Amino acid sequence: MRILLFIPCLADQFAPKAAEATALLLEHLGCEVIFPEGQTCCGQAHRNSGDEEAARAMVLRMARIFEGDEWIVTPSGSCAAMITRHAVELFGSESVVPAQVQSLARRTRELVQFIEEELGLAPDEIVGDPGNAASVVAWHPSCHLRELNRFDASGRFLESIPGLEVKRLRQEEQCCGFGGTFASKFGAISGALAEDRCAALEESDAPVLLCNDTGCTINIEGRLSRRGTPVEIQHVAEWFCQALGLQSREQDTR
Amino acid sequence: MKGTARNIFLDRIRAALGRSPGQSVEPLVVDHDMVRPSLPGSGDERENLRALFVDRARAVGMDVLICPRAEVAKVAANFLTEAAITSVQISSDPIIEQELVEKMNESSIRVAGEDVELDVMYQEIECGITMAKAAVASTGSVVVTGSDQESRLTSLVPPNHLVLLADSRIVEDLLDLSTSPEDLPSCMTLVTGPSKTADIEGVLITGVHGPGRVQIVLFHG
Amino acid sequence: MKDPATPPTSVDGEPILFPRGVHDIRPRAQQFLEDESLQSAVREATTLKDQARRDVLKEAFGDDVDQIRSIAGEIKRHTIDHLDHYIETWIERAEAAGTRVHLASDHQEANRIVVEIAREKNAKLCVKSKSMVTEETHLLPQLEAAGVETVETDLGEFIIQIDDDAPSHIVMPMIHKDRKSVARAFVRELGAEYTEEPEQLTRIAREHLREKYRRADLGISGGNFLVAESGSLVLCTNEGNGRFCTSAPPTHIAVVGIEKLVPAFKDLWFLLHLLARSATGQPLTCYTQVLTGPRRPDDLDGPEEMHVVLVDAGRTRILADPQFRESLGCIRCGACLNACPVYRKATGHAYGSVYSGPIGAVITPLLQGLDRNPTLPEASSLCGACYEACPVNIDLPRMLVALRRKTRKRRGTTGERMALWGMRMAFSSDRYYRIAATIHRYLLRCFSGGSDRLRSAPGPLSGWTRDRDLILPASRSFRKRWRDRGGAVR
Ligand code: SF4
Numbered sequence: 001m002r003i004l005l006f007i008p009c010l011a012d013q014f015a016p017k018a019a020e021a022t023a024l025l026l027e028h029l030g031c032e033v034i035f036p037e038g039q040t041c042c043g044q045a046h047r048n049s050g051d052e053e054a055a056r057a058m059v060l061r062m063a064r065i066f067e068g069d070e071w072i073v074t075p076s077g078s079c080a081a082m083i084t085r086h087a088v089e090l091f092g093s094e095s096v097v098p099a100q101v102q103s104l105a106r107r108t109r110e111l112v113q114f115i116e117e118e119l120g121l122a123p124d125e126i127v128g129d130p131g132n133a134a135s136v137v138a139w140h141p142s143c144h145l146r147e148l149n150r151f152d153a154s155g156r157f158l159e160s161i162p163g164l165e166v167k168r169l170r171q172e173e174q175c176c177g178f179g180g181t182f183a184s185k186f187g188a189i190s191g192a193l194a195e196d197r198c199a200a201l202e203e204s205d206a207p208v209l210l211c212n213d214t215g216c217t218i219n220i221e222g223r224l225s226r227r228g229t230p231v232e233i234q235h236v237a238e239w240f241c242q243a244l245g246l247q248s249r250e251q252d253t254r
Numbered sequence: 255m256k257g258t259a260r261n262i263f264l265d266r267i268r269a270a271l272g273r274s275p276g277q278s279v280e281p282l283v284v285d286h287d288m289v290r291p292s293l294p295g296s297g298d299e300r301e302n303l304r305a306l307f308v309d310r311a312r313a314v315g316m317d318v319l320i321c322p323r324a325e326v327a328k329v330a331a332n333f334l335t336e337a338a339i340t341s342v343q344i345s346s347d348p349i350i351e352q353e354l355v356e357k358m359n360e361s362s363i364r365v366a367g368e369d370v371e372l373d374v375m376y377q378e379i380e381c382g383i384t385m386a387k388a389a390v391a392s393t394g395s396v397v398v399t400g401s402d403q404e405s406r407l408t409s410l411v412p413p414n415h416l417v418l419l420a421d422s423r424i425v426e427d428l429l430d431l432s433t434s435p436e437d438l439p440s441c442m443t444l445v446t447g448p449s450k451t452a453d454i455e456g457v458l459i460t461g462v463h464g465p466g467r468v469q470i471v472l473f474h475g
Numbered sequence: 476m477k478d479p480a481t482p483p484t485s486v487d488g489e490p491i492l493f494p495r496g497v498h499d500i501r502p503r504a505q506q507f508l509e510d511e512s513l514q515s516a517v518r519e520a521t522t523l524k525d526q527a528r529r530d531v532l533k534e535a536f537g538d539d540v541d542q543i544r545s546i547a548g549e550i551k552r553h554t555i556d557h558l559d560h561y562i563e564t565w566i567e568r569a570e571a572a573g574t575r576v577h578l579a580s581d582h583q584e585a586n587r588i589v590v591e592i593a594r595e596k597n598a599k600l601c602v603k604s605k606s607m608v609t610e611e612t613h614l615l616p617q618l619e620a621a622g623v624e625t626v627e628t629d630l631g632e633f634i635i636q637i638d639d640d641a642p643s644h645i646v647m648p649m650i651h652k653d654r655k656s657v658a659r660a661f662v663r664e665l666g667a668e669y670t671e672e673p674e675q676l677t678r679i680a681r682e683h684l685r686e687k688y689r690r691a692d693l694g695i696s697g698g699n700f701l702v703a704e705s706g707s708l709v710l711c712t713n714e715g716n717g718r719f720c721t722s723a724p725p726t727h728i729a730v731v732g733i734e735k736l737v738p739a740f741k742d743l744w745f746l747l748h749l750l751a752r753s754a755t756g757q758p759l760t761c762y763t764q765v766l767t768g769p770r771r772p773d774d775l776d777g778p779e780e781m782h783v784v785l786v787d788a789g790r791t792r793i794l795a796d797p798q799f800r801e802s803l804g805c806i807r808c809g810a811c812l813n814a815c816p817v818y819r820k821a822t823g824h825a826y827g828s829v830y831s832g833p834i835g836a837v838i839t840p841l842l843q844g845l846d847r848n849p850t851l852p853e854a855s856s857l858c859g860a861c862y863e864a865c866p867v868n869i870d871l872p873r874m875l876v877a878l879r880r881k882t883r884k885r886r887g888t889t890g891e892r893m894a895l896w897g898m899r900m901a902f903s904s905d906r907y908y909r910i911a912a913t914i915h916r917y918l919l920r921c922f923s924g925g926s927d928r929l930r931s932a933p934g935p936l937s938g939w940t941r942d943r944d945l946i947l948p949a950s951r952s953f954r955k956r957w958r959d960r961g962g963a964v965r
Contacts, residue, residue, distance in 0.1 A: 050879030143858035179856025191942025222943035464715025
């Protein structure tokens with residue numbers, strides 16, 4: 001199956017390894033992965049700031065670049081939610097949602113969602129045991145999974161991986177405080193929320209946190225770094241690649 | 255209120271909605287029954303309803319005693335005696351009231367009239383006794399009223415509230431309560447638990463302004 | 476007790492509710508964040524109620540919860556969309572049952588109507604149960620000025636009144652106060668003996684208020700619902716004070732927002748199945764009163780007169796804007812406050828409104844003016860917890876974004892505008908994007924002095940680095956790696 005890879009700007013810049021792991025995993029699962037090079041951003045930041053017009057322009061641009069009938073797969077829950085839910089709403093005030101945009105929204109999936117719902121694969125059909133990956137992890141359900149109706153589902157998916165213990169964090173339903181510009185504009189509140197997540201993480205004693213959203217990742221990582229807590233954050237794709245022994249061709253540090 | 259002021263008020267709302275005076279409304283059709291409880295499927299329906307009611311009423315902190323019709327007065331009197339209650343107020347009821355009063359007299363429990371002043375009620379009446387007009391199984395509620403038979407205050411002011419409930423009056427859900435205009439008293443109250451608050455640091459306290467104890471006597475018939 | 480005409484003030488010296496001028500939620504929030512006991516009290520209470528809500532809804536309705544929430548939303552939306560019709564029907568039936576109906580276009584008119592009735596009845600003492608609208612209209616000082624002593628009777632509201640404070644949660648008004656402050660207020664204002672025992676404190680309040688009920692010649696309440704088909708007023712309470720206020724005094728006045736209507740009893744029952752479960756985790760509040768007119772000729776007791784004041788006060792303005800209309804469907808359960816991460820940290824008084832949390836962030840600007848509350852719609856990470864919690868399925872995040880659009884049009888800061896414009900340019904082609912990313916990475920590297928993280932960032936990013944580091948972009952982006960590795964592109 002041929003799929004188009006959508007790597008949101010934050011992942012491209014801040015979490016290239018997670019993005020790469022997403023591609024590797026998809027290839028391992030038998031997908032032919034194409035990266036449309038013209039892609040930039042889905043318009044989420046503009047939409048959330050109330051700049052609908054700019055957001056619409058970006059969505060249209062994206063719809064053009066991702067034209068076709070392939071699935072569009074992204075490692076990021078929030079960008080998937082932006083495309084599948086809000087992109088269409090953005091045109092709601094106009095009489096018609098452009099067909100391209102409708103098609104874009106219909107075809108976009110977050111990685112775990114794609115694996116489970118479209119490839120129809122259960123975890124034990126992908127991996128037999130954690131292998132070289134951590135066998136105990138904590139899970140950060142990103143808020144945008146709510147909008148994909150995946151808030152519980154993705155956690156359950158991970159919990160059914162053979163040999164993997166998934167620690168649920170205290171107050172897991174509480175946002176980690178990222179929220180784009182919110183994190184800077186409301187630094188004190190956002191920081192306090194990040195601290196709640198990190199304290200719960202520390203309490204859980206898990207050496208690795210799985211998180212499928214680059215925004216949340218840089219937020220939690222930033223707070224962990226400030227408080228000096230050594231927990232590694234991985235994208236689910238990275239965990240799978242480790243478990244399966246899939247390597248990117250070249251090893252390098254950040 | 256003058257008609258014109260009222261029209262101006264309503265016209266403003268109509269303008270906001272883009273509607274005109276007297277414009278009709280298509281009634282909304284939705285599946286209200288979605289909120290009904292799922293009763294255990296098999297067995298006697300009445301029995302199931304009663305079991306559900308007892309279960310839910312207890313879950314919200316009301317006590318339930320079950321007895322045959324003939325023993326209601328006795329069970330009520332026993333409860334009062336055990337709780338060391340010496341004076342009560344009873345709402346009118348064509349059937350049970352007389353029996354109750356007799357039983358109270360036997361047990362030397364004083365029965366106050368229905369027209370006592372509030373300060374006398376505060377000081378002297380330890381328990382209000384009312385007959386439930388209905389009860390709701392799905393929420394564990396009993397219905398009390400303010401009417402020509404029942405003072406609003408009887409079930410509110412005394413620290414104990416004793417409710418007599420015929421099991422035939424239990425309905426499955428709120429949706430089954432009769433609310434036709436002729437049935438609707440000036441005040442209908444669903445009681446779902448003793449008076450309570452958690453305002454101070456979330457600590458649960460019962461018996462704030464209303465009764466801290468609600469005792470239901472459920473009888474067949 | 477202080478002079479009721481001067482409202483209680485907050486940490487910034489402004490009135491807790493509805494500060495003068497332009498209100499910024501942040502300075503208050505920052506101070507409240509440092510108050511550890513406040514933080515832990517609010518965290519405990521909100522997470523507990525949030526969990527209780529989930530649990531009991533699941534227990535009662537299993538997997539149907541979301542469908543039930545959406546039906547509830549449809550019921551409220553339908554009512555609001557035809558509000559004129561349902562209000563008209565309600566008025567007709569309510570008057571037929573003997574209720575006197577008054578219509579108030581704004582706060583002043585609402586207060587004037589109440590004060591006039593009080594005067595006419597020669598009222599001296601008024602017992603009042605909880606009503607959000609009267610907080611909105613500042614009714615109490617008006618009544619006091621007219622010589623009517625007015626006592627809040629809900630335990631929390633009573634404590635708040637005597638301690639010269641303001642409610643900070645729709646359902647748990649004194650979530651921000653601890654037992655010590657109650658104890659002190661009771662010693663000071665009631666001459667009680669010092670005790671911190673909630674049980675004792677409650678008893679002291681009860682004795683004090685019983686005396687008030689006995690003497691009161693006026694009872695004021697709010698209303699949770701108005702049932703159009705019967706002209707009834709529905710009150711949901713737990714303590715019993717609402718029942719006292721509507722039963723003991725000879726006159727009862729209910730002050731109610733026009734959005735409280737529901738078409739028929741079946742709709743009422745449907746919504747009641749959700750209200751208390753969402754608010755406190757109870758199946759129903761302890762007392763659900765359906766009041767249909769004053770006492771009837773043969774009734775043993777009850778008020779001789781029942782008045783209902785329907786208050787507009789900005790609601791038709793909200794009605795007129797289809798983007799925000801659904802916010803009027805709110806049944807004030809407080810679930811969105813409990814679920815909201817920002818409410819949990821900022822806490823209620825930071826919002827400067829009787830309506831705090833996500834619903835407050837939406838309707839306060841709509842009722843009071845966005846110009847006076849420009850930061851409220853920004854105070855959200857758009858995490859969606861409120862939407863998921865709302866029993867009537869109100870899409871609060873969508874409305875927060877819509878309000879942001881309004882603010883941006885009117886007064887977005889130049890810095891923010893430039894940033895958005897810059898991003899828009901950068902995202903308009905992949906070439907620009909790559910160039911912008913390189914510059915961005917370079918600049919951040921300069922600031923960090925070569926480290927892979929920034930501990931203190933300049934300008935607008937300083938908020939980010941207040942409590943956390945900024946991890947810098949990787950040296951090679953994904954697209955570069957993909958190219959280098961020879962991945963398929965198009
Ligand atoms: S917006 Fe919804 S969740 Fe919030 S108080 Fe209103 S009804 Fe409750």
